[in-house]
Amino acid sequence: MQNKNFKNRLWIYSSLVFAIILDTYLFPEVVMQWKPLLVLLTLIYWNMALPDKVGIFEALLFGLIMDLLNGSVFGLHGLLFVLITYICQRFFYQFRVSPIWQQSVILFFLFFVFKMAFAFDFYDVTLGIYVSDSFYLLNAFGFALVSSIFWTPLFYLLRELRRRKIKL
Amino acid sequence: MLKREHKVSNISSEAIFAIPAMKPSRVVIAVIFCLFLMLTDVRYESGSYLRSVSYDLIKPLTLLTRIPNYLFEVSTVFFTSRQSLVEKVELLERENFKLEAINNSLDKLSIDLRKINSLRSSANLDLDEELFLISKKNFLSSNEYQPLLVLDVDHDNNLTINNAVLSEEGLVGRVTNLGFLSAEVMLVQDVRSSIPIISSESSLHASLKGMGLGRKGELNFIKKTASFREGEKLFTSGLGDVFPQGLLVGEIVSISDPVDSEFLKIEISFFSSPINQDYFLIHAK
Numbered sequence: 052m053q054n055k056n057f058k059n060r061l062w063i064y065s066s067l068v069f070a071i072i073l074d075t076y077l078f079p080e081v082v083m084q085w086k087p088l089l090v091l092l093t094l095i096y097w098n099m100a101l102p103d104k105v106g107i108f109e110a111l112l113f114g115l116i117m118d119l120l121n122g123s124v125f126g127l128h129g130l131l132f133v134l135i136t137y138i139c140q141r142f143f144y145q146f147r148v149s150p151i152w153q154q155s156v157i158l159f160f161l162f163f164v165f166k167m168a169f170a171f172d173f174y175d176v177t178l179g180i181y182v183s184d185s186f187y188l189l190n191a192f193g194f195a196l197v198s199s200i201f202w203t204p205l206f207y208l209l210r211e212l213r214r215r216k217i218k219l
Numbered sequence: 220m221l222k223r224e225h226k227v228s229n230i231s232s233e234a235i236f237a238i239p240a241m242k243p244s245r246v247v248i249a250v251i252f253c254l255f256l257m258l259t260d261v262r263y264e265s266g267s268y269l270r271s272v273s274y275d276l277i278k279p280l281t282l283l284t285r286i287p288n289y290l291f292e293v294s295t296v297f298f299t300s301r302q303s304l305v306e307k308v309e310l311l312e313r314e315n316f317k318l319e320a321i322n323n324s325l326d327k328l329s330i331d332l333r334k335i336n337s338l339r340s341s342a343n344l345d346l347d348e349e350l351f352l353i354s355k356k357n358f359l360s361s362n363e364y365q366p367l368l369v370l371d372v373d374h375d376n377n378l379t380i381n382n383a384v385l386s387e388e389g390l391v392g393r394v395t396n397l398g399f400l401s402a403e404v405m406l407v408q409d410v411r412s413s414i415p416i417i418s419s420e421s422s423l424h425a426s427l428k429g430m431g432l433g434r435k436g437e438l439n440f441i442k443k444t445a446s447f448r449e450g451e452k453l454f455t456s457g458l459g460d461v462f463p464q465g466l467l468v469g470e471i472v473s474i475s476d477p478v479d480s481e482f483l484k485i486e487i488s489f490f491s492s493p494i495n496q497d498y499f500l501i502h503a504k
């Protein structure tokens with residue numbers, strides 16, 4: 052049982068680490084702003100599919116790793132990851148049974164809010180950068196859209212991985 | 220079977236509805252913990268210290284991010300080498316193939332050397348008196364407002380905080396944190412960055428502020444009587460003793476006079492972009 056549990060966690064953690072690697076991979080400037088946050092999508096999937104195996108600890112851990120890699124305010128990714136995964140898990144009875152396109156729409160709004168949280172000037176150093184900045188809004192929209200589009204293939208990919216490799 | 224695993228989960232991999240969701244109390248604790256981390260980071264910059272230490276720890280992770288590039292390069296070399304081999308087998312078989320492989324690696328070396336030479340020649344400074352270190356990019360974060368560049372450095376160098384970082388296109392930023400094998404660089408595009416500059420033609424001093432990656436910078440608090448001109452190049456003025464004097468930073472792309480402000484709005488296009496650069500020059504004072 053312990054061995055099986057360890058293997059399950061290994062697969063889950065490997066997928067999350069792989070998602071982080073893809074997230075930190077350098078793309079051209081335009082793509083960088085719009086590319087989906089795969090680690091959060093992966094986290095949401097595992098959280099929804101196996102809520103007893105992936106929870107707050109994983110959300111917090113991978114959020115803090117993202118903070119270190121991204122150079123954002125330390126704890127911000129962690130906070131948002133915890134809140135988003137909590138929302139997804141809290142309402143996963145409704146979320147899980149809804150069609151995939153509806154899930155994508157819900158994720159679109161979640162990711163939009165997620166991106167907007169990074170527009171706040173925590174260090175109080177900027178003048179003239181607001182949440183209503185049109186360039187940032189466009190980027191946030193693009194980011195949320197691409198992330199929600201990526202949800203479908205990622206969902207089926209991870210479901211396949213879960214069915215093949217995760218033994219309950 | 221673990222206590223937390225519900226019986227239903229063992230019947231079917233799909234039936235997991237009986238598993239309880241996250242405990243709200245744990246979520247609250249996690250949220251408070253994150254808020255505490257954020258507050259200490261904003262107030263005492265604790266995140267910077269943690270980052271400088273952790274870069275060394277997460278270096279294997281950043282090395283893994285290079286795997287796709289490495290695989291692409293390996294596969295390219297493999298296929299070209301194979302193609303070459305077919306041609307050379309008719310002529311000189313394996314010896315020529317070896318030479319081809321050596322040539323390939325020499326080409327790569329010469330490209331790197333050309334980049335480094337170009338980097339050195341771009342520094343408008345006296346090389347005898349100043350100490351320059353060439354450093355390779357480790358990774359660049361996609362954080363829009365506070366982009367973060369991490370460079371590989373040796374632990375036994377003379378680097379200090381606030382050392383200027385240059386590329387062949389001009390000033391890139393300054394070192395803000397030093398780890399054992401890495402240096403964190405605050406880019407000129409960073410919203411926290413403020414650089415004292417002097418304009419090339421009008422010789423006016425100003426403070427250049429970053430507005431985020433992929434955005435134009437702005438000159439702060441410029442009176443409406445100031446005679447800046449579009450297309451003027453901007454260099455570091457050396458005031459404040461952080462950046463050396465005379466480093467190219469960018470050029471003025473637009474000057475507007477907003478009616479609701481007592482200052483001019485002057486937008487600057489930065490010359491340097493760390494995205495397409497592999498090597499950087501660190502100016503150690």
